[in-house]
Amino acid sequence: MDRVRSFYDGLAGEYDRLFADWGEATRRQAEVLDRIFAAHGFGRDGAVLDCACGIGTQAVGLAALGYRVTGSDISPGALAEARERARDAGLPLELREADFRRLPELVGGSYDIVIAMDNALPHLMSSAELAKAVGSIAGVTRPGGLFAASIRDYDALLETRPRYSPPYINGPESARRIAFQTWDWAGESYRLVQYIIDETHGLTVSRHECEYRALRRAELSRLLGCGGFGAVRWAMPEETGYYQPIVTAIRE
Numbered sequence: 009m010d011r012v013r014s015f016y017d018g019l020a021g022e023y024d025r026l027f028a029d030w031g032e033a034t035r036r037q038a039e040v041l042d043r044i045f046a047a048h049g050f051g052r053d054g055a056v057l058d059c060a061c062g063i064g065t066q067a068v069g070l071a072a073l074g075y076r077v078t079g080s081d082i083s084p085g086a087l088a089e090a091r092e093r094a095r096d097a098g099l100p101l102e103l104r105e106a107d108f109r110r111l112p113e114l115v116g117g118s119y120d121i122v123i124a125m126d127n128a129l130p131h132l133m134s135s136a137e138l139a140k141a142v143g144s145i146a147g148v149t150r151p152g153g154l155f156a157a158s159i160r161d162y163d164a165l166l167e168t169r170p171r172y173s174p175p176y177i178n179g180p181e182s183a184r185r186i187a188f189q190t191w192d193w194a195g196e197s198y199r200l201v202q203y204i205i206d207e208t209h210g211l212t213v214s215r216h217e218c219e220y221r222a223l224r225r226a227e228l229s230r231l232l233g234c235g236g237f238g239a240v241r242w243a244m245p246e247e248t249g250y251y252q253p254i255v256t257a258i259r260e
Contacts, residue, residue, distance in 0.1 A: 009082055009107055009109075009131070011218060012083075012131045012218060013082050013083050013084075015216055015217065015218035016062065016081070016082070016083035016085065016086045017083050017084065017085035017086070018085070018216050019086075019202065019216045020062075020063060020083060020085035020086045020088065021085070021089065022204055022206075022214060023062065023063050023086070023089070024063065025178075025185050025187065025204050025206060026176065026187050026204070027178070028176075028178040028179075030065070033065060034064070034065055034068050034069035034072070035069055035072070036069075037065060037066055037069055037125075037250065038066065038069025038073055039069075039073075040248055040249050040250045041066060041069075041070060041123065042070070042073055043248075044156060044243075044248065044254065044256060045154065045156075048154050048256065048258070050120060052073055052074040052075055053074075053075075053076070054076070054120035055076045055078070055117075055119045055120050056070055056075045056076065056077045056078070056119060056120065056121045056122070056123065057077075057078050057079075057080065057111075057115065057117070057119040057122045057123070057148060058070070058077060058078070058079045058080070058122075058123050058124075058125070059080050059081075059106070059108040059115070059122055059123070059124050059128075059145065059148075060080075060081060060082075060108060060123075060124045060126070060128030060129075061079030061080060061081045061086070061087075061090055061103070062081055062083070062086045062090065062126065063089035063093060064089070064090035064093050064101065065125075065126065066123060066125050066126075067079040067090065067101055068090070068093055068094055068099060068101065071094065071097075071100065072097065072099060076100075077100075077101055077102075078101075078102045078103070078117070078119070079101060079102070079103045079104070080103070080104040080105070080106040080108070080111070080114070080115050081103075081105065081106070082105070082106070082107050082108070084105055087103050087105060090103055091103055108124060108128070108141050108144060108145065109132075109137065109140045109141045109144050110144060111144045111145060111147060111148045112144060112147035112148055115148060116148070117148060118148060118149070118150040118153075119148055119149055119150065119153060120150060120154070121149075121153060121154045121155075121156070122145050122148060122149045122153070122154075122155050122156075123155070123156045123157065124145070124155075124156075124158075125156075125157065125158045126158060126252070127158065127159050127160050127220070127252065128157070129141065129159060129223060130159055130160070130162070130220045130221050130222070130223040131218070131220060131221075132221065133197060133219065133221050134221075135227065135231070138223070138228070138231055139231050139234070139235060142231050142232055142234075142235035142236075142237070143235050143236070145235075146235050146236035146237065146259060149259040150259065151259055151260065152258065152259060153258070153259045154257075154258060154259075155232070155237060155256065155257045155258075155259065156254060156255070156256045157228075157254070157255050158250060158252040158253065158254045159223055159225075159228070159252060159253060159255075160252055160253075161244075161252070161253050162222040162223055163224055163225055165222060166196065166222050166224070169191075169193045169198075171190065171192075171193075172188060172189060172190045172191060173189040174188070175187065175188035176188070179207075182207070183207055184205075184207045185204065185206050185207070185208065186204075186205040186206075187202070187203065187204045187205075188203055189201065189202050189203070190203070196221060196222045197219060197220065197221045197222065198219070198220055198222065199217065199218075199219055200217070200218050200219065200220055201215060201216070201217045202216045202217075202218075203215055204216075225242055225253065225255070228255060229242070229255070232255070232257045236259060236260055237257035237258060238258055238260045239256075239257060239258040240255065240256070240257045241255070241256050241257070242255050243255075243256070
């Protein structure tokens with residue numbers, strides 16, 4: 009996971025450039041998750057672990073709604089950004105540096121809800137590593153607790169193996185930010201390069217590289233079922249309003 013850590017450390021200071029309005033995105037995504045939690049019988053007094061919190065896109069939004077949130081991430085750079093953003097918002101947010109394959113050891117505790125959003129799990133390049141992560145997540149989820157994660161729709165993407173993602177274009181003409189990705193496939197994994205072109209203060213171009221495995225929904229469902237979770241269910245973007253498919257499962 010050293011390459012993943014380096015990717016997010018390098019991207020941390022400009023991750024918010026991937027959004028037209030990062031603050032609005034945190035509010036919108038927290039509202040989606042809040043509805044999902046409520047549909048499973050969880051109130052805002054629940055203890056939440058965001059085990060791939062990054063710069064706090066979900067963690068900060070959930071804390072603003074009143075959830076007791078702990079965030080963990082493998083990237084010290086991303087955690088530093090999350091800490092600053094939570095402080096600026098006046099929100100209590102406990103943060104830990106941790107690989108989500110080692111949560112009982114590095115974070116500990118027992119949470120009502122654990123989340124891993126924004127395509128975090130497909131950084132694991134084998135089924136064995138993913139199974140280790142599922143076991144780790146189960147180890148910090150209380151019996152009857154909820155796990156929720158989002159991944160890209162790889163079932164569809166594997167049909168065409170696209171070479172790039174459509175660009176995001178934000179800002180007025182004189183100060184545009186353009187972000188896009190290129191994808192170089194090798195079987196069911198791919199090397200992703202994230203480009204960010206920013207014209208806000210002159211012209212800057214940044215480049216960040218990482219790898220993903222195209223994780224099919226059936227594989228993740230099977231591993232969740234074998235790893236201590238039941239009632240596994242997938243909800244697509246048209247149902248939730250979130251930009252990726254979301255899986256939910258209950259700790260048995």
